[in-house]
Amino acid sequence: MKQCVTKPTPFTASRKLKLVNVISSNKLEGPALKLYLEKAKATKAKTALRKQLAEYAHDAWSSWMRYLWEKSLHTETGEVIIPVDSVKRWERQMNTVYVDLPEEEQTSDLKEADQMLKIITQHCKL
Numbered sequence: 001m002k003q004c005v006t007k008p009t010p011f012t013a014s015r016k017l018k019l020v021n022v023i024s025s026n027k028l029e030g031p032a033l034k035l036y037l038e039k040a041k042a043t044k045a046k047t048a049l050r051k052q053l054a055e056y057a058h059d060a061w062s063s064w065m066r067y068l069w070e071k072s073l074h075t076e077t078g079e080v081i082i083p084v085d086s087v088k089r090w091e092r093q094m095n096t097v098y099v100d101l102p103e104e105e106q107t108s109d110l111k112e113a114d115q116m117l118k119i120i121t122q123h124c125k126l
Helices: 013-026 030-071 084-094 103-123
Strands: none
Touching: 030 103
8 A cells, every 4th residue: 555655844933933832831742742743744734735736626627717718609798608519528528437438538537637646746655
């Protein structure tokens, strides 16, 4: 089984001071201190990874919306009309499970997965 190991990140001086105060007030020592520090580091790494994945998700969505807007007809009243050939293709794709997609469409999805894996592997040692 592969294991995700977070990269250590340096604490700022103010965070070090806060951490020292928390530790001294709770009198954490030995294994308890080590566990506390590991959990704090893991939480920070998880938050950073989550934000990077959310940023990627937003970028992918906004790219898709730009593409959709370019393919569509925009009326004077502000309506957006999607061409029927695009609607038919996208309806077929959204109603098809991945394994049943044509190879070209699976390749497109794999490229998206590769982008997500790239972000994850920046945070994990696989």
